[in-house]
Amino acid sequence: xxxxxxxxxxGVVLTGDTTGNLTxxxxxxxxxxxxxxxxxxxDATTQSSASGVAKAWGKNNGGAxxxxxxxxxxxxxxxxxxxxxxxxxxxxxxxxxxxxxxAFVSSASLAxxxxxxxxxxxxxxxxxxxxxxxxxxWAFSVFR
Amino acid sequence: MLAGLFQYLDKDKKMPQVIIYTNSNGGVSVCxxxxxxxxxxxxTKDCPPGAIIVDDSELPQGEDAKYFDAWELVDGKVKxxxxxxxxxxxxxxxxxxxxxxxxxxxxxxxxxxxxxxxxTGA
Numbered sequence: 001x002x003x004x005x006x007x008x009x010x011g012v013v014l015t016g017d018t019t020g021n022l023t024x025x026x027x028x029x030x031x032x033x034x035x036x037x038x039x040x041x042x043d044a045t046t047q048s049s050a051s052g053v054a055k056a057w058g059k060n061n062g063g064a065x066x067x068x069x070x071x072x073x074x075x076x077x078x079x080x081x082x083x084x085x086x087x088x089x090x091x092x093x094x095x096x097x098x099x100x101x102x103a104f105v106s107s108a109s110l111a112x113x114x115x116x117x118x119x120x121x122x123x124x125x126x127x128x129x130x131x132x133x134x135x136x137x138w139a140f141s142v143f144r
Numbered sequence: 145m146l147a148g149l150f151q152y153l154d155k156d157k158k159m160p161q162v163i164i165y166t167n168s169n170g171g172v173s174v175c176x177x178x179x180x181x182x183x184x185x186x187x188t189k190d191c192p193p194g195a196i197i198v199d200d201s202e203l204p205q206g207e208d209a210k211y212f213d214a215w216e217l218v219d220g221k222v223k224x225x226x227x228x229x230x231x232x233x234x235x236x237x238x239x240x241x242x243x244x245x246x247x248x249x250x251x252x253x254x255x256x257x258x259x260x261x262x263x264t265g266a
Contacts, residue, residue: 058178063209063212064174064203064209064212066160066162066176066200067176067178070178070180072180073178073180074177074178074180074181074185074186074189074190075163075175075176075177075178075186075190076175076176076178077173077174077175077176077190077191078173078174078175078176078212079167079169079171079173080167080169080171080212080213081212081213085173085190087186087189087190089178089180089181121190
């Protein structure tokens with residue numbers, strides 16, 4: 001893996017190889033890696049300080065059926081019909097983040113309402129005029 | 145014999161686990177860890193004291209799973225509170241009856257099915 005390291009003593013130091021991958025370092029610490037698949041941040045903490053990227057996201061089947069996939073989410077708790085708590089793996093420094101969300105249902109009248117936000121997670125609720133849709137699947141992303 | 149073979153092959157496969165606890169409404173909260181953290185860590189970080197880890201298969205299945213708001217945690221097991229279940233069924237029937245009554249009244253006013261759908265979305 002080729003490494004481009006911004007050092008505090010020698011400036012930029014390049015260590016090359018033929019993998020086709022490039023890792024960016026700051027004073028010897030990995031920040032991000034470019035591969036043929038795209039950009040990957042070194043860890044969630046590094047990504048959380050980057051601008052313009054989702055700091056957390058998740059997709060849920062709805063109800064008690066659980067999580068399909070996620071990032072920077074430690075758990076999703078089903079509390080009652082349509083009512084959930086999302087917990088972040090790495091907490092934010094404050095609760096001033098934006099949650100974008102949507103639900104998977106044919107009804108046009110279903111909405112996902114954010115009820116509360118904290119540094120460690122948020123609570124939300126799926127709302128519909130058709131009770132059978134209240135446990136529809138839903139997804140979210142978090143930006144800050 | 146085949147069942148025994150599959151059981152042998154799956155002996156190291158862990159059952160999906162969830163964390164359950166009685167929430168402030170008296171119902172059951174089911175916490176699904178994503179796998180980013182060990183479940184023991186999720187238990188202490190995301191759940192209140194008294195929460196327990198159980199196999200997902202221990203939760204009510206089939207018809208009982210539909211009445212999640214009637215679930216109660218009793219001695220470490222999730223049970224269906226029949227009074228709550230009956231109240232849910234009654235509420236669903238009341239809502240459906242009110243809907244059908246409203247649709248009948250709209251039809252009695254001479255509205256066509258298409259016009260009713262345009263108004264109600266149903």
